[in-house]
Amino acid sequence: MSLISIEGMEFFSHHGHFKEEQIIGTKFIVDFHLTADTSKAEESDELSKTVNYAAVYRIIKKEMEQKSYLLEHVAHRCLNKVLGAFPDIFDAKIKICKLNPTMGGKVQKVCVTLSTKDIQP
Numbered sequence: 001m002s003l004i005s006i007e008g009m010e011f012f013s014h015h016g017h018f019k020e021e022q023i024i025g026t027k028f029i030v031d032f033h034l035t036a037d038t039s040k041a042e043e044s045d046e047l048s049k050t051v052n053y054a055a056v057y058r059i060i061k062k063e064m065e066q067k068s069y070l071l072e073h074v075a076h077r078c079l080n081k082v083l084g085a086f087p088d089i090f091d092a093k094i095k096i097c098k099l100n101p102t103m104g105g106k107v108q109k110v111c112v113t114l115s116t117k118d119i120q121p
Helices: 019-024 039-044 053-064 071-085
Strands: 002-013 026-036 089-099 109-115
Touching (some): 002 053, 026 053, 026 071, 053 071, 071 109
Antiparallel strands (some): 002 026, 026 089, 089 109
């Protein structure tokens, strides 16, 4: 088993409970970690024998483009879509951080982390 991490994906999206968040938008940082059996890719050096990192990025990007009120909902959608596309993933975890959230004061970021252990199929 190998741990594959795709870290620091940056997106500008319009997620948020408040109307101004949905209109103005803000920057989000996403980290995605997955565990998969990469032994075939290790031997063959073939992309088709492992999880395609670029495909994972595209799935997450597409989900980040869809407005949601809650980061929890976005994280759940991303996790389910990636797992659906790559059934060989044994375990996965996503962390989504909203930079400069509307909190009534100075806050650098707020983050939600969700793993396969946390979701219902």
